[in-house]
Amino acid sequence: MSVQTKKQTTDNPKIIGRLLLVVVAMFGFGFALVPLYDVFCDVTGLNGKTGDKVNFETAPTVDESRLVKITFLASLNESMPWEFKPQQNFIEVHPGKPTTINYIAKNISSKSIVGNAVPSVSPGLAAAYFQKTECFCFTQQELKAGEEKIMPVTFIVDSELSDEINEIALSYTFFISKQNNEDLADNNLTAKSINTFK
């Protein structure tokens, strides 16, 4: 018996305490993965996530020798009762040159709806070189019943963009914003309702 006591290096409460610390730390780590993931995507430009608004102090130099084709895509999250499309399907631009194009959105429901556009660029590695100076995706957009709105985007393709990339696709998906009031949710507009007709 006593032999065992002497052998004992750390007592149980200490071990439990230390292990519980690890448990708490790993629980926190799970949550830390969320911002870490965003930082990682920002830094590497992976995942096609575009950055926030870019402001240029001086106008960037334009690379006249090169043309990059930008394709515009628009989609709606499943239950969003809007129409949404780009005014033109693509444009060819010189890197460094600010360009503005328009998307058009129309609310075809009988309620005022706040929407949220989430941009994505592919190939993912081009995302870091696709800089938006103006975009309807920076803020929430509200459309009254039946209202139509022109939504401009101004962007510059960084001249540092790798030579291997000559085409970039910019896509926006409009989601119903969580800021909409509850009766919208009851009005078969949120995705939850999809479940109920099972």
Next chain:
Amino acid sequence: MNAVVEEHHDHDHKPTGIGRWLFSTNHKDIGSMYLWFAFTMFFIGGALALLIRAELFQPGMQIVEPEFFNQLTTLHGLIMVFGVIMPAFVGLANWQLPMMIGAPDMALPRMNNWSFWLLPGAFGLLLASLVMSLMGLGSAPNFGWTFYAPLSTTYGPDSTDYFIFSVHLMGISSVMGAINVIATIMNLRAPGMTYMKMPIFVWTWFITAYLLIAVMPVLAGVVTMMLTDRNFGTSFFDAAGGGDPVMFQHVFWFFGHPEVYIMILPAFGIISSIVPTFSRKPLFGYSSMVYATASIAFLSFIVWAHHMFTTGMPVAGELFFMYSTMLIAIPTGVKVFNWISTMWRGALTFETPMLFAIAFIFLFTMGGFTGLMLCIAPADFQYHDTYFVVAHFHYVLVTGAAFSIMAAVYFWLPKWTGNMYDEKLGKLHFWLTCISANVLFFPMHFIGLAGMPRRIPDYALQFAEFNQIASVGAFVFGFSQLIFLYVVIKCVRGGEKATDKVWEGAHGLEFDLPSPAPFHSYTTPPVVK
């Protein structure tokens, strides 16, 4: 001195009645409860699997609605992973660890009681949602055992909140179990038993316990994020609010891949105990086994995105996760070679535990090979989400983890009960199980390569024959397990008396104790030289 040891001197006889089980702090009783719990869940999860295979016996919709089929695959997966394999390993740890290291009991017996009794609660909740679904009151969880967002957040049925709470309970149970294992191994080893003299089963559980402590909280975290996304307006996984559903997969698989090793490391320990016994030779390469286990555990943290090759990762990511995954094959290979070298020129006999162990070595390795095929990123674009993946993980989990548990039960049952099991029936159980498992899972490789997607209740005509073969295998496999149940019950009730050593080639402290092992294992610690 240690309160545990003291306390157990006061009452040397078993408490009686239902209280013995409800308030049990005895490692053997708790171990038995864990094992019976896992056994029960095995039959429930198995019944769900048979429904799945019955539906897939023919193309077209036969028996169940597609919505219910989704609930079947989800609950089957959840029950088998969290309700069968994991609790069975904890049960074996409870029975064996104190005996193997010369301790009277687990270090934290009251916590042990808690860890167990959370489980029936957790699975009660989960199964309640299935019962309600059968009564037509909404759907049980239907998003697959991997519960990807947004299937489980935006589209999750109401019962998802039950599921979340149930996962929280399982997580707490596993973490407490793991803390107990670590405290026991660190503090209660017999004098002279240094770390490098511990039996391999103890080592593998020691490392598994650390894995559990590292990743179960991450699982708890991810279900908590789901909970707040669903009910409190956060947007962790919702693009509309700035979140990202792909991130769900990252956090889930950061837990998920180590989790698959949680389900196989103790199996490695079991096989490493059985093979030397029936080869009548010491384990070949003990220390390389320990290091291989540790490196597998370490590597398991940096390979998670091999489950996500098709999510649009950049090439650099695909390559990193492809190579890091391939690295795992090296320590795994070391283990397989060590087992084979242990058998090499040994005086082999083929009792049931050994049969299961040999089948494990062969069939688990096949699962490892298909794993290697899957980790080749460009090839995985074809294999991903097909029956090939289903074949892979059933080879590593059924003919791997589950076979090792069956082997362990046959191996130690005589020590636990004091009676020999019926060897004839044991062998019958083995052959039926081994053959039917292959009839069941082998054709899945072919239909997978040919493009049949997983988790879909209907399929194209050309897959019909292989699906029929698989379904026949499934029913034989399922019903063969009744033999196992019968053998275990028969052995608990009586039979030829087992010797203390049980097996001619047995080694280890647990075989120095009388059979059946006394209620309190080593009340005075043995001295290990």
